Amino acid sequence: MVIAFLSGKGGTGKTLFSVNLASLVKDSVYMDCDVEEPNGHLFLHPEILNQVPVNKIIPVFDPDLCVGCRQCVDFCRYNALAFIHNQVHIEGSLCHGCGGCKIICEHQAVRETAHEIGHIDIGKSNKINTMTGWMNVIEEAATPIIEEMFDHVDKTKLVFADCPPGASCSVMACIKNADYVVVVAEATLYGQENLKLILELLTEFNSHYGIILNQSNTQDNPVKRYIMERNIPILGEVNYELELAKRSSMGEIVSISKSRYHSMFKKFLYQILKEANYE
Amino acid sequence: MKIAIPIVSDNKPYVINDSLARAPYFALIDNSNNTVKTIVNDYYFQPGGAGVKVAQMLCDLNVKVVLAPRCGENAQNIFNQAQIDVYQTIGYDLQNNYDLFLQKALQSILVTLSNHHQEV
Numbered sequence: 001m002v003i004a005f006l007s008g009k010g011g012t013g014k015t016l017f018s019v020n021l022a023s024l025v026k027d028s029v030y031m032d033c034d035v036e037e038p039n040g041h042l043f044l045h046p047e048i049l050n051q052v053p054v055n056k057i058i059p060v061f062d063p064d065l066c067v068g069c070r071q072c073v074d075f076c077r078y079n080a081l082a083f084i085h086n087q088v089h090i091e092g093s094l095c096h097g098c099g100g101c102k103i104i105c106e107h108q109a110v111r112e113t114a115h116e117i118g119h120i121d122i123g124k125s126n127k128i129n130t131m132t133g134w135m136n137v138i139e140e141a142a143t144p145i146i147e148e149m150f151d152h153v154d155k156t157k158l159v160f161a162d163c164p165p166g167a168s169c170s171v172m173a174c175i176k177n178a179d180y181v182v183v184v185a186e187a188t189l190y191g192q193e194n195l196k197l198i199l200e201l202l203t204e205f206n207s208h209y210g211i212i213l214n215q216s217n218t219q220d221n222p223v224k225r226y227i228m229e230r231n232i233p234i235l236g237e238v239n240y241e242l243e244l245a246k247r248s249s250m251g252e253i254v255s256i257s258k259s260r261y262h263s264m265f266k267k268f269l270y271q272i273l274k275e276a277n278y279e
Numbered sequence: 280m281k282i283a284i285p286i287v288s289d290n291k292p293y294v295i296n297d298s299l300a301r302a303p304y305f306a307l308i309d310n311s312n313n314t315v316k317t318i319v320n321d322y323y324f325q326p327g328g329a330g331v332k333v334a335q336m337l338c339d340l341n342v343k344v345v346l347a348p349r350c351g352e353n354a355q356n357i358f359n360q361a362q363i364d365v366y367q368t369i370g371y372d373l374q375n376n377y378d379l380f381l382q383k384a385l386q387s388i389l390v391t392l393s394n395h396h397q398e399v
Contacts, residue, residue, distance in 0.1 A: 083335065
């Protein structure tokens, strides 16, 4: 079962929850899908057992076979191609590797080549399995790496997927592969606006989800009000605590190191698994 | 020689648009006969890759010089391939910038905007 941890905005506590909860379940998988800036490894320090490269397929154009019909340029919905001085020019950062230009070319002037955009580290950290996706610097498309991670992960295990912030394609790749979604929300007005976006997306995908309210002890909590008005299931609340913040900022897995936090995260775990109908 | 300048609207006096690829219109100055005509930018609303499409369009119109406040990396790459020179405008007055270009007083744009972040 895949449990995805999402948030509209960054810094709400996705990694805090996914790392601490995964650490409570023997033989679970912690999967860091925030491939632009994975940080779960800073807590788990996994031993890397295998590294899987992730490639994007990009087209190469043969100037001898190209007749300059521009069908490929017109077809490319990502506007990655231009025809300049009798040659097709590709803007690699815009190309999604869909293969459309190769299919549309009637003159067999397009072949494809693999271009490495990142890799997946597969490892172990104490009793849990880890997967960390890494996107190479200057690359822009995170989705193929995330999709590859979901292809590789053993879904018979309990998988805690630490997802990217926002509501873009990379987040959608996580949502569609998740059996249950935990939205970690921050009690600010900005947090509320971002929460709205992610809830809209989850509704679109018909996802099964619940919300954890992080840093919930503010006098006026717009997010809590918003959630309660709409009868959205709240999995639990965490108040802001300096000790928790300090220990986490040092990379400490508090669900393992402190009994108080151990029981707090265990309660969250039971609640999540109950809501997710995990047996 | 044709010179392209992104403009806010096709009403005179022409005002230079902040963005190149997302400009609603372009002014095309032909300095061989001192004429100015305006064209609509069909790629104004493209969700992505507008820079590539605009650069292709200007290349197809046989433009040799672009005057603009800034230029994205994708468009810059196509302009480089097409050997179209891009110069950075000063202020928003089209006529003034055209005069500055003729006086060779505009700087070539070497630092571009990357796709998401402004490089300094």
